[in-house]
């Protein structure tokens with residue numbers, strides 16, 4: 001076994017002969033195929049990661065695989081905001097000191113984490129699980145838009161803040177939701193555009209993001 005991955009590592013370093021379709025082991029090939037399904041991971045990187053795991057103690061690799069299995073099997077989505085949570089209701093939705101009448105609409109949990117890092121926001125969230133993107137086959141019904149409308153329809157929301165990426169897809173998602181919400185008695189705002197066009201929320205620095213939440217503006221003014 002040592003010889004096999006010693007040889008593969010050497011080949012990888014030399015970056016030659018790496019067609020990666022002549023695996024000496026089916027088990028190795030399967031693992032590499034699974035890793036290479038992850039975003040941003042090509043076959044070569046997948047091979048490097050798998051070989052790295054092979055060098056670890058069995059216990060350590062089992063812990064790694066168990067954490068993934070457990071995550072997949074036991075993780076829940078908060079029944080109110082759809083954020084990933086260990087419980088039926090997430091920590092933010094369960095927190096009585098948050099302002100539950102202000103709902104910030106974000107694409108995913110990474111955006112929740114970025115906004116929480118600014119420590120400038122005391123409202124709650126609604127996690128869409130993506131943005132409308134016809135190119136990727138993502139339509140409104142694939143996202144948590146209906147649950148957002150149902151939430152607003154309960155009349156317990158004063159303000160909905162759009163905090164989606166300032167990309168074309170982010171803008172069309174904002175506009176789609178705006179049209180659905182505009183007849184509800186709710187203030188609709190969007191982040192101040194300190195965030196430049198094309199930026200993703202997740203990569204914006206905390207100070208800029210914090211400021212753009214504090215200085216949010218009415219969405220209809222933004223469109224005008």
Ligand SMILES: [Zn+2]
Nearest residue numbers: 078081090093
């Ligand atoms: Zn929640």
